[in-house]
Amino acid sequence: MSSFSNEGKPAKIEWTDDQLQQLVEEISLTSFQKTFKHKAFFNRRLKTTGGRYHLSSHDIDFNPKVIERYGKEELVKVIKHELCHYHLHLEGKGYRHKDSDFKLLLKQTGGTRYVRPLVEQKPQSYHQYQCEKCQTLILRKRRINTHKFVCGKCRGKLVER
Numbered sequence: 001m002s003s004f005s006n007e008g009k010p011a012k013i014e015w016t017d018d019q020l021q022q023l024v025e026e027i028s029l030t031s032f033q034k035t036f037k038h039k040a041f042f043n044r045r046l047k048t049t050g051g052r053y054h055l056s057s058h059d060i061d062f063n064p065k066v067i068e069r070y071g072k073e074e075l076v077k078v079i080k081h082e083l084c085h086y087h088l089h090l091e092g093k094g095y096r097h098k099d100s101d102f103k104l105l106l107k108q109t110g111g112t113r114y115v116r117p118l119v120e121q122k123p124q125s126y127h128q129y130q131c132e133k134c135q136t137l138i139l140r141k142r143r144i145n146t147h148k149f150v151c152g153k154c155r156g157k158l159v160e161r
Contacts, residue, residue, distance in 0.1 A: 015042065015064065015067055017040070017041040017042060020040050020041065020042060020062065021039070021040045021041070023040075023075075023076075023079065024036050024040040024060065024079055024083070025040075027076060027079050027080060027083065028083055028086075028087075031080060031083070031109045031110075032083060032087055032109065034087055036083065036086070037058075038057070038058040038059050038060070038086075039057075039059040039060075040059070040060045040061075040062065040079075041059070041060075041061050041062070042061065042062055042063075042064045043061035043062065043063065043064075044063075044064060046061065046062075046063040046065075047063075047118070047119060048118055048119060049063060049115065049118075050062065050063050050066050050074075050078035050081070050112075050115030050118070051063065051066075051078045051079070051081065051082040051115075052082070053082050053085040053086055053089070053095075055089060058086065058089075058090070060079075060082045060083075060086060062075070062078065062079070062082070063078075063115075063118060065118045066078055066115060066118065069116075069118065070116055074112070074115070074116065077110070077111050077112035078111075078112060078115055079111075080106070080109045080110060080111030080112070081106060081111040081112055081113070083109075083111075084102055084105045084106050084109065084111055085102070087105070088101055088102055088105060097113075124141065126139040126140060126141060127139070127140045127141070127142070127143050127144070127160065128160065128161040129144065129146065129158040129159065129160055129161065130158070130159055130161050131151035131153070131154065131156040131157070131158055131159075132156050132157045132158075132159055133151065133154045133155075133156025133157070134151060134153055134154045134156055136151060136153055136154075137161075138151070138158065144158070146158045146159065146160060
């Protein structure tokens, strides 16, 4: 059976929490030589993060958009990242992103430091102002009060373009 639909595009395969749990347990054994004894599940409410390790319950939830957008390989990298947090925390070592233990284990296992973008990023729009005196163009993300602020070069009046 082919994994391609009639149009030649990859068929959308729905992953269950049980399949994810099995994959996490398998990666934990092969990459970390340790068992994963807690729950792994998908959480559709996650927006920008690939996964999240819960310190209190030791469960890990994953964003299903990772596998939908980038496939199983990227999901495996995110799983390794979260398993680094998991195993280091349980061992009482540095499990945070800034800790050297975390950075070293992440490098050894081949996990990803950051997940690829999961949401469409809209282009940044700028407000344009021009000095009446020296004609300098000023770009700002936020609007400014032109009655209150002046040009930083010549102290001339700013006009919005």
